[in-house]
Amino acid sequence: MTLGEVASHCYNITTSYLSVSNDSAVIESTKDAIQITRNHFLQEIFPRWNPFSDQISFSYNGGKDCQALLILYLSCLWEFFLSSIQVSQYPPEYHLFPLKFLPTVYINQAETFRTLEESIETTRSRYFLSVYESPRNQTSMPEAFKNYLEHNTQTEAIVIGIRYTDPFGADLKCIQKTDSDWPEFMRIQPLLHWSLSNVWSLLLYSNEEICGLYEKGFTSVGSVNSTVPNPYLKRNPVAEREGNGPENHFKWEIRNAFGKEEPTDEVHVSRFSDSDAKILQEAGQLDYYPGWFLVDDSLERAGRARR
Numbered sequence: 078m079t080l081g082e083v084a085s086h087c088y089n090i091t092t093s094y095l096s097v098s099n100d101s102a103v104i105e106s107t108k109d110a111i112q113i114t115r116n117h118f119l120q121e122i123f124p125r126w127n128p129f130s131d132q133i134s135f136s137y138n139g140g141k142d143c144q145a146l147l148i149l150y151l152s153c154l155w156e157f158f159l160s161s162i163q164v165s166q167y168p169p170e171y172h173l174f175p176l177k178f179l180p181t182v183y184i185n186q187a188e189t190f191r192t193l194e195e196s197i198e199t200t201r202s203r204y205f206l207s208v209y210e211s212p213r214n215q216t217s218m219p220e221a222f223k224n225y226l227e228h229n230t231q232t233e234a235i236v237i238g239i240r241y242t243d244p245f246g247a248d249l250k251c252i253q254k255t256d257s258d259w260p261e262f263m264r265i266q267p268l269l270h271w272s273l274s275n276v277w278s279l280l281l282y283s284n285e286e287i288c289g290l291y292e293k294g295f296t297s298v299g300s301v302n303s304t305v306p307n308p309y310l311k312r313n314p315v316a317e318r319e320g321n322g323p324e325n326h327f328k329w330e331i332r333n334a335f336g337k338e339e340p341t342d343e344v345h346v347s348r349f350s351d352s353d354a355k356i357l358q359e360a361g362q363l364d365y366y367p368g369w370f371l372v373d374d375s376l377e378r379a380g381r382a383r384r
């Protein structure tokens with residue numbers, strides 16, 4: 078595989094999602110959300126910062142939001158590439174995709190779950206990410222980005238997978254300068270309008286491998302010391318017997334996921350590490366529904382708590 082091939086694969090995922098005929102309200106709203114993000118990239122962002130130069134970087138921490146955005150980013154890169162060779166007399170296979178690796182920044186802030194670390198490694202090679210990893214625990218977030226920009230002087234804009242419902246997300250814009258206490262760059266935030274359901278619907282349909290922590294009840298992932306499985310997803314046998322347990326709203330996406338030869342209920346998740354299993358076992362936190370059972374945006378960060 079090459080970056081061009083994985084970008085083309087992501088384009089096929091997106092195109093396939095957009096052509097799904099299913100009357101689910103979530104799928105319809107996710108299609109709208111995809112089109113808005115796509116228009117941002119193709120009409121406002123790429124004409125301003127050439128994605129085939131080093132002007133744009135992607136901020137990536139292995140979480141579900143940035144993975145959903147990465148799929149869309151790669152899909153749009155492929156579309157942008159196709160449109161750039163449209164005038165050529167030669168078919169696409171005669172053109173070389175202009176990028177080999179995607180400039181990516183990962184701020185390695187605090188103690189990270191082993192499962193997440195391994196999943197970041199897998200996605201690093203899966204999506205050809207050229208990851209700048211900040212020195213662990215040495216700096217604050219603005220300091221770490223300052224460091225990154227000093228090493229990558231061409232970077233003018235950084236793509237971020239933040240949503241309106243995230244803390245401090247409500248008043249953000251798709252394209253804006255960093256605040257005065259941050260190093261100067263343009264923040265590119267084309268996922269702002271996405272709901273939690275939109276993110277799960279696309280990710281689960283994509284059939285791309287997602288971080289194994291989500292299957293264990295995590296809904297948003299921070300450091301080991303500040304993240305637990307979401308308490309609203311704790312299994313409750315009594316409620317289950319009475320039919321009051323949480324519901325999987327994405328059965329259709331999972332069964333009909335992109336590239337599945339026949340419908341199965343299997344979700345493509347990364348390996349859950351033994352050390353993380355031990356942490357959860359010692360805390361009595363192993364019996365949870367998967368993260369995608371939670372669709373209430375206001376409860377997404379209920380698992381961001383001290384253990």
Ligand code: ATP
Nearest residue numbers: 136137138140141142143183184237238239297298
């Ligand atoms: P989840 O909420 O499930 O953990 P996520 O990590 O993608 O998913 P947030 O934690 O809300 O979402 O972070 C929003 C965005 O900010 C990320 O998508 C990513 O683009 C950026 N970001 C957050 N933390 C980091 C980090 N440590 N390094 C680089 N980028 C980051």
